[in-house]
Amino acid sequence: MTDLERKLQGKIPGPDTGIEVRRTMCDICSPGMHCGINAYLKDGKVIKIEGLDGHPVNDGKLCTKGLANRQYIYREDRILTPLKRVGRRGEGRFEPITWEEAYGEIARQLNRCKELYGPESVAFYSGYSKWYRQMLRRLAYAFGSPNYGCESSACYTAAFMAWKLSAGDQGGPDMEHSDLFLGWAFNPFHSSYMAARKAMKLKEKGLKFLIVDTRRTPASEKLADLFLQPRTGTDGALALAIAHELLRRGWIDLPYIQRYVYGFEEYAAYAAQFNESNIEAITGVPYEQVVAAAELIHANPRMSCNESSAPLCHHRNGLQNYRAVLSLLAITGNFDRTGGQLLTPHSYMHVSCGFPTREEEFLYETRPTGVKPPVGAPRFPLWDHLEGEMQAMDLSRQILEGTPYPLRAVFALGMNARMFPDSGRMFRALEELDFFLDTDLFLTDTARYADIVLPACSSFERGEFKPYPGGVAWYTSPVIQPLGQSKSDVDIIAELARYMDLPDEPLKAGYEAFVQHYILDDYGVTTEQLKQAELPIPIAPVHQHRDLEALEHGLATPTGKYELKSAIIEAHPQWGLDALPTYREPLDGADPEAYPFVLTSGSRIPNAIHSRLHAVPANRSLRPHPTADLNRADCARLGVEEGDRITISTPRGRLTVQVHPTLTVPEGLVNLFHGYSEADANSLLDADHLDPYSGFPAYRSTRCAVTKEN
Ligand code: SF4
Numbered sequence: 001m002t003d004l005e006r007k008l009q010g011k012i013p014g015p016d017t018g019i020e021v022r023r024t025m026c027d028i029c030s031p032g033m034h035c036g037i038n039a040y041l042k043d044g045k046v047i048k049i050e051g052l053d054g055h056p057v058n059d060g061k062l063c064t065k066g067l068a069n070r071q072y073i074y075r076e077d078r079i080l081t082p083l084k085r086v087g088r089r090g091e092g093r094f095e096p097i098t099w100e101e102a103y104g105e106i107a108r109q110l111n112r113c114k115e116l117y118g119p120e121s122v123a124f125y126s127g128y129s130k131w132y133r134q135m136l137r138r139l140a141y142a143f144g145s146p147n148y149g150c151e152s153s154a155c156y157t158a159a160f161m162a163w164k165l166s167a168g169d170q171g172g173p174d175m176e177h178s179d180l181f182l183g184w185a186f187n188p189f190h191s192s193y194m195a196a197r198k199a200m201k202l203k204e205k206g207l208k209f210l211i212v213d214t215r216r217t218p219a220s221e222k223l224a225d226l227f228l229q230p231r232t233g234t235d236g237a238l239a240l241a242i243a244h245e246l247l248r249r250g251w252i253d254l255p256y257i258q259r260y261v262y263g264f265e266e267y268a269a270y271a272a273q274f275n276e277s278n279i280e281a282i283t284g285v286p287y288e289q290v291v292a293a294a295e296l297i298h299a300n301p302r303m304s305c306n307e308s309s310a311p312l313c314h315h316r317n318g319l320q321n322y323r324a325v326l327s328l329l330a331i332t333g334n335f336d337r338t339g340g341q342l343l344t345p346h347s348y349m350h351v352s353c354g355f356p357t358r359e360e361e362f363l364y365e366t367r368p369t370g371v372k373p374p375v376g377a378p379r380f381p382l383w384d385h386l387e388g389e390m391q392a393m394d395l396s397r398q399i400l401e402g403t404p405y406p407l408r409a410v411f412a413l414g415m416n417a418r419m420f421p422d423s424g425r426m427f428r429a430l431e432e433l434d435f436f437l438d439t440d441l442f443l444t445d446t447a448r449y450a451d452i453v454l455p456a457c458s459s460f461e462r463g464e465f466k467p468y469p470g471g472v473a474w475y476t477s478p479v480i481q482p483l484g485q486s487k488s489d490v491d492i493i494a495e496l497a498r499y500m501d502l503p504d505e506p507l508k509a510g511y512e513a514f515v516q517h518y519i520l521d522d523y524g525v526t527t528e529q530l531k532q533a534e535l536p537i538p539i540a541p542v543h544q545h546r547d548l549e550a551l552e553h554g555l556a557t558p559t560g561k562y563e564l565k566s567a568i569i570e571a572h573p574q575w576g577l578d579a580l581p582t583y584r585e586p587l588d589g590a591d592p593e594a595y596p597f598v599l600t601s602g603s604r605i606p607n608a609i610h611s612r613l614h615a616v617p618a619n620r621s622l623r624p625h626p627t628a629d630l631n632r633a634d635c636a637r638l639g640v641e642e643g644d645r646i647t648i649s650t651p652r653g654r655l656t657v658q659v660h661p662t663l664t665v666p667e668g669l670v671n672l673f674h675g676y677s678e679a680d681a682n683s684l685l686d687a688d689h690l691d692p693y694s695g696f697p698a699y700r701s702t703r704c705a706v707t708k709e710n
Pocket of ligand 1 (some may be wrong): 026027028029033034035061064067192
């Protein structure tokens with residue numbers, strides 16, 4: 001082998017090998033990460049990737065998902081041209097058309113719906129990815145529709161709502177200065193590897209961990225000084241019982257409460273209902289463990305907790321449960337204090353970077369007024385009050401029933417109908433539409449129902465603005481040409497706005513102009529400077545925390561205080577919601593004798609995020625078959641062993657998967673992994689088993705039956 005051949009085999013960059021390295025980022029998972037990547041290129045193709053040294057998030061590392069980027073962007077089934085449906089909806093028969101033809105058809109169909117039914121009859125929906133959402137919202141508003149919405153109707157927002165009700169804005173953990181971290185449904189080992197590394201390092205330095213989770217996870221095994229395992233969806237009752245024990249023993253910060261907390265007396269009286277007499281029956285947690293948790297909190301006064309947790313909110317009582325957990329911070333004086341939870345307002349795309357931007361101005365300045373309320377507003381008035389956008393969990397119902405007004409077209413980017421509870425109902429709704437457009441990299445199960453499918457490109461094929469915590473930011477440049485005729489999502493949106501001549505000049509000016517004028521101008525930085533930078537560079541001074549400053553100034557709640565009792569809910573008795581973080585049973589109304597197990601789904605796995613990456617062979621090989629975790633005692637009773645097949649059924653349907661006997665789930669619980677088309681966990685759920693506070697689906701608390709498949 002020659003020296004050059006050796007270098008080529010080793011993918012060594014240089015003029016002789018023709019291999020060069022360009023920098024970009026991974027957008028497989030959440031905007032809270034977006035790790036930096038070195039992309040090795042030869043002949044215009046990515047031949048290798050690695051983590052980018054010095055990047056503020058990942059500093060040279062990539063997770064299992066991020067390492068799949070190359071296989072993901074070069075999947076053989078990438079859509080390379082706009083497509084027009086020629087078969088039945090769902091059949092998957094399409095023919096290529098030009099971009100001009102696609103825009104013409106989209107404009108014709110959307111305008112037809114507007115003329116026949118009004119602009120609100122068109123919904124604008126975003127699934128994955130998320131980076132273009134500001135532009136999509138403006139597109140909806142420029143068209144005249146209030147119906148912008150996204151997959152955050154089932155992800156994160158309920159936690160954010162709990163924060164807004166309690167403190168007016170989100171609080172993040174000051175973990176580095178905490179004595180104790182309350183990790184409630186916290187498993188970063190599968191959802192955020194950098195957070196897991198941080199937690200492990202802090203544990204080595206002496207940080208204590210109180211981990212609460214329905215399942216045993218790597219966090220309970222590697223981090224917990226004390227682990228509590230409540231029944232699924234009973235978290236609120238457990239949090240109230242811990243609060244009661246703290247109150248009973250006087251282990252609270254009374255001066256702090258008297259000065260900064262609203263609703264304490266009623267909250268304390270309510271929490272007293274969750275005590276030694278009933279807590280084990282409700283949650284399955286022995287009262288001694290509640291006492292142990294209170295003792296651990298008392299012995300470690302500076303306490304913080306995870307600021308967001310989907311598992312806590314994926315119950316019909318989820319938002320209230322989350323408020324009950326957050327209340328523990330308030331009664332121990334740990335909000336707005338070093339080592340506790342600090343206000344972390346969002347800078348951009350729901351990420352807190354330490355500096356303000358005018359993103360919200362761009363989002364809301366063109367919101368149409370005097371139009372009909374967005375989808376879901378009558379059913380979920382608190383959601384509507386706090387979020388002011390479509391609650392997409394009500395979308396399929398409104399399409400099928402046509403009430404309170406017809407919904408006849410959906411303009412979607414990256415939509416996944418399988419993420420909706422009773423996913424079959426969403427597919428039926430898509431069949432009923434006058435017009436459905438989806439934009440994606442691949443012809444997904446959902447895109448097969450579209451009339452027009454537009455080809456989007458990946459993060460390697462486009463540029464994107466990205467700020468990070470610490471006041472730094474970056475603007476990536478494409479490292480390869482878009483595959484085929486695929487385009488960046490934001491270019492599609494801006495081009496369509498121009499094609500339809502919608503009345504919104506900033507939208508028509510495009511994404512980069514938005515970033516420049518609404519974000520960077522305020523800091524005297526240009527997109528060009530960010531593009532030239534090797535790594536994210538400082539653009540803004542970071543707000544420095546001062547203890548109790550926010551509370552002294554007054555929080556963005558109606559009372560200006562931390563609210564254990566929500567003054568917003570109190571002021572709207574017509575909503576029929578409770579101002580205190582009350583607890584109610586999580587399970588649906590199915591017959592417990594016919595359906596003696598409880599189904600939970602939605603747990604993260606390290607090698608994929610939801611269904612994303614399931615079609616990448618290397619990642620799929622790590623968990624190739626749809627599988628459910630079942631407690632070993634339940635397996636013994638059913639007579640099943642590893643790899644045997646079990647049938648899980650609910651009143652909505654049944655599916656058969658492999659079983660994995662385990663001790664990570666308690667008896668009576670089935671943990672079904674989601675994201676598999678051939679065994680769609682959400683097809684078993686009730687589309688109306690939703691949290692009335694947030695509209696969130698109960699992915700994690702549905703009665704079911706389990707039988708051995710013969
Ligand atoms: S998928 Fe992994 S590598 Fe990619 S952004 Fe998320 S954490 Fe980083």
